[in-house]
Amino acid sequence: MAVTIKDVAKRANVSPSTVSRVITDSNKISEKTKRKVRQVMEEMGYHINFNARVLVQKSTQTIGIVMKHSASHSLHNPFFPEVLRGISAFCHEKDYSISLTTGNSEKSIFNEVVKMVQGRRVDGVIVLYSKKDDKVVPYLIKQNIPFAVIGKPLSETNKIMYVDNDNVQASKEATEFLIKLGHQRISFIGDDPEFQVIQDRINGYQEALKLHELEVTEDYIKSFEYGTANGKQVVEELLSLPEKPTAMIISADVNALVVMKELSKRDIYVPKDMSIISFNNTIISQLSTPPMTSIDTQTYQLGYEASKCVIELIGDPEMFKRSVIIPTVIENRETTAIYKGNGKYN
Amino acid sequence: MAVTIKDVAKRANVSPSTVSRVITDSNKISEKTKRKVRQVMEEMGYHINFNARVLVQKSTQTIGIVMKHSASHSLHNPFFPEVLRGISAFCHEKDYSISLTTGNSEKSIFNEVVKMVQGRRVDGVIVLYSKKDDKVVPYLIKQNIPFAVIGKPLSETNKIMYVDNDNVQASKEATEFLIKLGHQRISFIGDDPEFQVIQDRINGYQEALKLHELEVTEDYIKSFEYGTANGKQVVEELLSLPEKPTAMIISADVNALVVMKELSKRDIYVPKDMSIISFNNTIISQLSTPPMTSIDTQTYQLGYEASKCVIELIGDPEMFKRSVIIPTVIENRETTAIYKGNGKYN
DNA sequence: TTGTAAGCGTTATCAT
DNA sequence: ATGATAACGCTTACAA
Numbered sequence: 001m002a003v004t005i006k007d008v009a010k011r012a013n014v015s016p017s018t019v020s021r022v023i024t025d026s027n028k029i030s031e032k033t034k035r036k037v038r039q040v041m042e043e044m045g046y047h048i049n050f051n052a053r054v055l056v057q058k059s060t061q062t063i064g065i066v067m068k069h070s071a072s073h074s075l076h077n078p079f080f081p082e083v084l085r086g087i088s089a090f091c092h093e094k095d096y097s098i099s100l101t102t103g104n105s106e107k108s109i110f111n112e113v114v115k116m117v118q119g120r121r122v123d124g125v126i127v128l129y130s131k132k133d134d135k136v137v138p139y140l141i142k143q144n145i146p147f148a149v150i151g152k153p154l155s156e157t158n159k160i161m162y163v164d165n166d167n168v169q170a171s172k173e174a175t176e177f178l179i180k181l182g183h184q185r186i187s188f189i190g191d192d193p194e195f196q197v198i199q200d201r202i203n204g205y206q207e208a209l210k211l212h213e214l215e216v217t218e219d220y221i222k223s224f225e226y227g228t229a230n231g232k233q234v235v236e237e238l239l240s241l242p243e244k245p246t247a248m249i250i251s252a253d254v255n256a257l258v259v260m261k262e263l264s265k266r267d268i269y270v271p272k273d274m275s276i277i278s279f280n281n282t283i284i285s286q287l288s289t290p291p292m293t294s295i296d297t298q299t300y301q302l303g304y305e306a307s308k309c310v311i312e313l314i315g316d317p318e319m320f321k322r323s324v325i326i327p328t329v330i331e332n333r334e335t336t337a338i339y340k341g342n343g344k345y346n
Numbered sequence: 347m348a349v350t351i352k353d354v355a356k357r358a359n360v361s362p363s364t365v366s367r368v369i370t371d372s373n374k375i376s377e378k379t380k381r382k383v384r385q386v387m388e389e390m391g392y393h394i395n396f397n398a399r400v401l402v403q404k405s406t407q408t409i410g411i412v413m414k415h416s417a418s419h420s421l422h423n424p425f426f427p428e429v430l431r432g433i434s435a436f437c438h439e440k441d442y443s444i445s446l447t448t449g450n451s452e453k454s455i456f457n458e459v460v461k462m463v464q465g466r467r468v469d470g471v472i473v474l475y476s477k478k479d480d481k482v483v484p485y486l487i488k489q490n491i492p493f494a495v496i497g498k499p500l501s502e503t504n505k506i507m508y509v510d511n512d513n514v515q516a517s518k519e520a521t522e523f524l525i526k527l528g529h530q531r532i533s534f535i536g537d538d539p540e541f542q543v544i545q546d547r548i549n550g551y552q553e554a555l556k557l558h559e560l561e562v563t564e565d566y567i568k569s570f571e572y573g574t575a576n577g578k579q580v581v582e583e584l585l586s587l588p589e590k591p592t593a594m595i596i597s598a599d600v601n602a603l604v605v606m607k608e609l610s611k612r613d614i615y616v617p618k619d620m621s622i623i624s625f626n627n628t629i630i631s632q633l634s635t636p637p638m639t640s641i642d643t644q645t646y647q648l649g650y651e652a653s654k655c656v657i658e659l660i661g662d663p664e665m666f667k668r669s670v671i672i673p674t675v676i677e678n679r680e681t682t683a684i685y686k687g688n689g690k691y692n
Numbered sequence: 693t694t695g696t697a698a699g700c701g702t703t704a705t706c707a708t
Numbered sequence: 709a710t711g712a713t714a715a716c717g718c719t720t721a722c723a724a
Contacts, residue, residue, distance in 0.1 A: 052716090088448040102444055
């Protein structure tokens, strides 16, 4: 059996409460006693039992991270490690631990969240997505537990702390970037359209088109998820259109890579025949051939700010529910080119 | 204040222990009582306080995951999400939670491990690396807590559960694969040589060379870490050698990507002028241009088996300390070609 | 089958 | 500045 506070107390000839006070470095304990007790703790190899402390203090110093349904999905996307890195960094600064959901369906993840929250295993939660008809966020509101969302919540935005890019704006800028290069037939390829981030980006894309009096063609808006065969299909559909697009905005750089591969199979060269802008600017877009023009969403920062939000909220549950917008920047690399009308099919 | 077992007991006109027994679905409680108690729990919105249970049962149903020093390093490598996915999958099956280290130095990670273990926050631990002079593993042995290592431990292998590929063999096979294609000047590029996995792969590489009576040239053995400028330097050094290599084995596909980029800058074509085999077969090697010939280390499986090991070990701490070797397979893609002597510099 | 009561290892309150 | 004692919310002998 492990050494407890009582064992230490006995050996140091003090009471358990004194030992406890030494642990928290209370200023009501004399330096002399502190030294003595600390020495005994050292000798006996004492270490605090975290669970006992949690039970009485009701603070776990742990935050739970809720991934998208299908951890697999989340974990396949290089977005995840990067956001986790940001979360992790701030948690480390504040000495918080991180607990991860493991489920692979919406339902099992929801159950885990309930277990985390009701089981008092976490002091706060970060939800890594925002999705239509999602039950997690409403549940967290109801439970009144500190949480932050990465992405833009669909409702009650005033009651929710969230960290997001201005995806509408970012996508609008990406579109305008292409328009300024002379492109008129621009396609938008998302991943799962159920997530708000995709909706926002579609909106920004459409706004830009309208602003420049270009037609909004539903046929140009596609989506597929990495890992399915649909990448190929999407490319085929787009290329079989009578008016083929000359540029694409692709909402995740993994997907952009898939598209580029499919294009190259068909001898369509990027950026000569097709311009591409991807989102996220992960290592993938930096190292692809050719390196991608990509919207840097500053994923690390997204994570960092999110954990900052929750941890502050834990400290003051009544605090003003601010939301944080992380700026995006276009990394102009080599997958975008001026439209010259001399591409494969113009 | 949350609803406790006592509140439920009172309302259901039973004793707290009865409620407790209903929670654990004890077979000594009548169906009738169970139904009644469950209904009251439902009505009152009861949910178990996990920490209280942990305190008495001494089981947290949580495993801790120890990343390489610098979470950033770990998290930048697509190996990590994949191994986590495997760990996560088995943990989910067994209803275990996952807790992550957040530190970014060897020292801070070690402290976190101590906190996890001594603070009784985890029942077991998975160490995601094996490294010379690492303090974590010896500590875990000393504490006698169930743990598993992903990678080959440097000593006391009989006392340690570990899951690994046969990296010596895998690297040997990779080398022989290239030799059979006619290559004689083969370079090996690792990442951090402090990790055992790199040592093993270097050994396998050298074994193969010797077996085929090829010279082992120290100048051909290089290493660099992603994120540093050293990738460029390594390529430059290799290319300035009087006897330039015609093939490379690169110990992580992110690094391979960096090398390929540097080669392409110098108009050296893969595989025409240079053959490349990478390790890990992540999405990166699958989608690179050209797609890489890569050793699939079955990272997911590595994670899955590791969590299986710890969780079994938690169930039976005296169990035989087996080790699991996950087979590797060469994915033959387009970065390797027969050596024809007509490359850039032959 | 159910209840009583002790105990898990802390911290917090109230004395001293 | 320190000690005694009662929580915290649960499980588990032991008793009934």
